[in-house]
Amino acid sequence: MLAALTGCSKYNDKTGPTDAALGQTLAQLIAETPNLSKFNEYLVKTGYDKVLASSKMYTVWAPDNQTLQGLDQSLVSDTARLRQYVGNHLVNLAYYTNSPSPELRIRTLNGKYIKFTKTQFENADITQGNKFVSNGVLHIINKVVLPKLNVWEYVNATAFKQKTYMQSLDYTAIDSTKAEQTGIDPVTGKPVYKPGTGLITRNYLYDRVGDLRNEQQEYTFILLTDAAIDAERSKINPYVQTTNSAETEVLSSLHVIKDLVIKGAYTQDNLPAELISADGVKVPINKNAILETHVTSNGIVYVMSQADVKLVDKIRPIKREGETPDGFSRTDKSGNIAYRLRVNPNTGQQYNDIYIFNHKIPLFNVRYRIAELYNVKYKVYWVAPNDVQTLTFKQRFAVNDPLSATFAETQVDLKNYNQIFVGDYVPAKFGGVTAYVVAANNGTDGTNSINIDYFTMVPQLP
Structure with missing residues (x-):
């Protein structure tokens, strides 16, 4: 049996392989480490043990048995959720504790992104680290790290009016790569598609400022209280009038919410008095108006009671x-x-x-x-x-x-x-x-x- 991982202070900084390590895979190492037996059980249950037995390089942050005692059993009994959880601890390529400088944001095998520093995996401490084997690196952590919701998943789980306004910005479009072509229009020369094929849902907000479901891009997103979002919509409404009242309402939503999307994640510690939205508009930030802060897998959501964007900054020359x-x-x-x-x-x-x-x-x-x-x-x-x-x-x-x-x-x-x-x-x-x-x-x-x-x-x- 392989001895339990040991460290110098909190973890081992050595990254060089040994002869024994070159003969092992991550799947074998984890299976032979007594303190990781519960995590190994979850690897087997979700099929990730086979992934970690392959020749590709991976990094694993494995919670120890004591940590996993606190894992919700309803998650353990749901194979799909458990697979999401386990995949949140696995990434492609090998990362050592000296890799971050000072932080890395890495895509996990479940499609989410985690943050890795020299001493932490998200908010978990690395208690033992840098165990090198033939197909990657193992670190041991001391906290349950659940997959976070992304910005849109978080907003969609709320009951705020802003969620409904964002959903009203959906529209149906044709994806030509998914549609069935039936011919060529003799007048325009453009393809003709079979009705009902290739239909996809798009969103005017995402078209304009970026897809809030995109795990790769980090956002700072302002989620306004119902009174605040309605006040902002009322302010812009006279300036987006069309001949169709329903279209005007959609435009009111778009021209408010587009300026609540800021690219990049700004924590409260580095939150300036003014941000520039993804649409290039100045957004004043009153920290006293922040009611809640939620860290997501692709940024930060601030629930705020005010976002008084000036008309002169929205309606520009x-x-x-x-x-x-x-x-x-x-x-x-x-x-x-x-x-x-x-x-x-x-x-x-x-x-x-x-x-x-x-x-x-x-x-x-x-x-x-x-x-x-x-x-x-x-x-x-x-x-x-x-x-x-x-x-x-x-x-x-x-x-x-x-x-x-x-x-x-x-x-x-x-x-x-x-x-x-x-x-x-x-x-x-x-x-x-x-x-x-x-x-x-x-x-x-x-x-x-x-x-x-x-x-x-x-x-x-x-």
Whole structure:
């Protein structure tokens, strides 16, 4: 029988193999260690003993018999739950106690992630460690370490309204890799799929800021009390109005909850007064409003009574660079379109712009897709330097319809590097729009040019 593992102080720091160790697997070592007989029983019951008998390299953090006396027997009698529990202590590859510097976050065989330091496995102490055998390393720990829920699993187990609002963001989509193709549409050339095949559930929140079920990514997530989440939804609701009231309610939920998702796990010890959400919005953090803290397998959930995100930080100016258009009114004028790197002589700073010249097409236009505008008045400005022509020219801004006369033509003066106001725009409803910069209605060289460094749409909030 192999002697019980011994350590120097709390554990053995030696990582070198011995001749005896090279002849053993982790499965054999654990089976021959009396103090791990209960863990070995669970390995056999869940089939993980066969995994640890293979030639692949693993690390095992094994709870001793005394520790496992405290394991809930309902878990032990449920093979699926027991397998999740045992798999929480096994990882691929070999990790010694000198591997973390100062901490490693490692994926376990059950798909969860654990944190490993030189002295701890999650919140359990490593009492004996670094026992090397032919296919990996064994450490012994002194606490029951149950698999944690991930952020979404935790939220889904609560009764908060925010859970219901998050579930309302689900929608059905087609996964072409799972759908049955029946042909090709002769008009569009796109595949035609058998109805009802390849349907999957997606979520608008996850599309925007990341999947809270993703075990690999760590999140800090704010779970608001019912009163607080409703207050935030009421605040944003007037600015996400559409022609469909149900759609507006969904948008209200999305545009609140998206700013309660922060990438990275911030403990209370390193929680700043302001975080930046995964959507790029400033989120003030009042520690006095934190009611509960829950550590999950992929981050931290703070239950809070307040998350007063300012409208000015949510509804931000839109800026589009002239040199990154989404298309043109015609595709045969590429020779008349210049994407330029220039220098502002007033500041010495470089800038990029687009300059369209000598195209001879009345009302030629360049278009820019804008993903979303809120229900608020926007003031529109552009910078159009016109640094090479001696002639001035006029161009016009338009939204959705390039022939719209909502905006008047604006003269583009020679070598004007200032931001110029070109008009106001109030969206009829929340949503995406297409913006245009339109040339003059003539075909005369020099007087129907287009030049844009950038344009910006600045919301006018109360």
